[in-house]
Amino acid sequence: MITNSVFNMRSRGIFATMEPFLKYLKNYITLTEQEQSIVSSKLTNRSYLKGQYILQSGDVCRHQTYIVKGSVRTFCQDDDGSEHVISFGIEKWWVGDLESFASQTPADFNIQCLDKTDVIQINRMDLDELYRQVPKMERFFRLIIQKAYSNLQRRILRNYSLSAKDRYLLFCEEYPEMIQRVPQYMIASYLGITKEFLSTIRKQISL
Amino acid sequence: MITNSVFNMRSRGIFATMEPFLKYLKNYITLTEQEQSIVSSKLTNRSYLKGQYILQSGDVCRHQTYIVKGSVRTFCQDDDGSEHVISFGIEKWWVGDLESFASQTPADFNIQCLDKTDVIQINRMDLDELYRQVPKMERFFRLIIQKAYSNLQRRILRNYSLSAKDRYLLFCEEYPEMIQRVPQYMIASYLGITKEFLSTIRKQISL
DNA sequence: CGAAAATTTGACATGACTCAACTGGAGTGG
DNA sequence: CCACTCCAGTTGAGTCATGTCAAATTTTCG
Numbered sequence A, B: 001m002i003t004n005s006v007f008n009m010r011s012r013g014i015f016a017t018m019e020p021f022l023k024y025l026k027n028y029i030t031l032t033e034q035e036q037s038i039v040s041s042k043l044t045n046r047s048y049l050k051g052q053y054i055l056q057s058g059d060v061c062r063h064q065t066y067i068v069k070g071s072v073r074t075f076c077q078d079d080d081g082s083e084h085v086i087s088f089g090i091e092k093w094w095v096g097d098l099e100s101f102a103s104q105t106p107a108d109f110n111i112q113c114l115d116k117t118d119v120i121q122i123n124r125m126d127l128d129e130l131y132r133q134v135p136k137m138e139r140f141f142r143l144i145i146q147k148a149y150s151n152l153q154r155r156i157l158r159n160y161s162l163s164a165k166d167r168y169l170l171f172c173e174e175y176p177e178m179i180q181r182v183p184q185y186m187i188a189s190y191l192g193i194t195k196e197f198l199s200t201i202r203k204q205i206s207l
Numbered sequence C: 001c002g003a004a005a006a007t008t009t010g011a012c013a014t015g016a017c018t019c020a021a022c023t024g025g026a027g028t029g030g
Numbered sequence D: 001c002c003a004c005t006c007c008a009g010t011t012g013a014g015t016c017a018t019g020t021c022a023a024a025t026t027t028t029c030g
Helices: A018-025 A033-042 A098-103 A124-133 A136-161 A164-174 A176-181 A184-191 A195-206 B018-025 B033-042 B098-103 B124-133 B136-161 B164-174 B176-181 B184-191 B195-206
Strands: A010-012 A044-048 A053-055 A063-069 A072-077 A083-089 A110-113 A117-123 B010-012 B044-048 B053-055 B063-069 B072-077 B083-089 B110-113 B117-123
Touching: A018 A033, A018 A063, A033 A124, A072 A184, A083 A184, A083 B136, A098 B136, A117 A124, A124 A136, A136 A164, A136 B083, A136 B098, A136 B136, A164 A176, A164 A184, A164 A195, A184 A195, B018 B033, B018 B063, B033 B124, B072 B184, B083 B184, B117 B124, B124 B136, B136 B164, B164 B176, B164 B184, B164 B195, B184 B195
Parallel strands: none
Antiparallel strands: A010 A044, A044 A117, A053 A110, A063 A117, A072 A083, A072 A110, B010 B044, B044 B117, B053 B110, B063 B117, B072 B083, B072 B110
16 A cells, blocks of 8 residues: 655555554444454545645535544634634544535535644445445444534533633643644634633633 | 323333334334334333423433423533523424433433423333344434534534524524423523523514 | 513623734744 | 744723613413
8 A cells, every 4th residue: 555645645445544543443342353344445544734624615525534643623604704613623533524424515614634634534435335334333423423412512501601711711621732732713713702802811810 | 002191101112102203213214114113112102291301410311212292401500500401302303311321320411391292212221222133223323413413513603603683583493383382581591691681682673 | 360480671790892003923035 | 134024812992792680560370
């Protein structure tokens, strides 16, 4: 399996990054050797540079993407051009516009890499095929989404019950890595406040 | 199949409400006759009165609940006792505290019936067994949760990008039935605003 | 009918936004 | 190495959306 270039490399099958992925799968389901190799055969490796887009709104979301290394943000744009960060993604997270992927209609969301990011991807056809060949994968994705759903619910709740300051403090606790890696204005957007207001909050905290 | 009482009736197996449920299942997966009867055998019918709780926070969420008729709200309480409505549920929706159900730990959420509500339920053990006997059900629940997840995401987005007034107008459009059935203060809570402010919004609109 | 619950109203407070100006790096090029 | 620009972050003044609290009113329902 040979790739042309460090940048934008793309390859299929068993690969250096596949090992840890299969190990991660074991947290959810148990696969036979054969099933593992079917899974591997459907997955694709890819690297993105900082700033590159995994998905742009208007395009159809062709892959579900598992982040091996790096980080991304999912965001969308209002009619007036303002951006809203919906979520961040880091190692061991899945990203993608589920609705667009399921219905193969244009996506509302953008997914952009914040660092050089290595991912594993699967496209719609291969995933459908994978579900057929390895039904346990239905369970795997059910479990993943279930977890993501619970997280989202908790987040909505917090938006309602906590002040911007408390939300920021919680964010710092939960994603300490992010504080380093992500520009502040994106964090503000994720928290649902303006960059200016986040700035004053930070000042308050440090005093 | 005989039930003791109209209130709090509980029964198992094929039942008047089971037919429409199986029809609803067909929107997502195709089952053989035999599989259908296995599914039916795991499900339980139940009715709740207005005000009754399907789940109380602190208890373990023992069932996933499909609403045949009626409506519910899912909410939780802050330390200071204030309530936050996380979601409403009506006909053809599933409700339950997924996290509590999955891990069989105490729930954070309360689920309360807003009307007399007829439901179909399945408990954890039966669902595990059902997944084993009818693996297609994994797919079914994956699809359901996927949809719910997309909805939640859209909701978060709206909370960030829309004013309280616009959120209310959208709510009226999307859930016209709710406006009739649900007390205003719960809608306010769902929208993340106070009941007083919702009241002034409504006044504005009607002018 | 009467009591409790839900809604409305108004005065006032405040959290968060807007806008515009300023600061301070991190390139970039001469 | 300096001057320049560009981008992120900070600051402050003024404003607006929304919250708080308390009282008045309406609706619901036993």
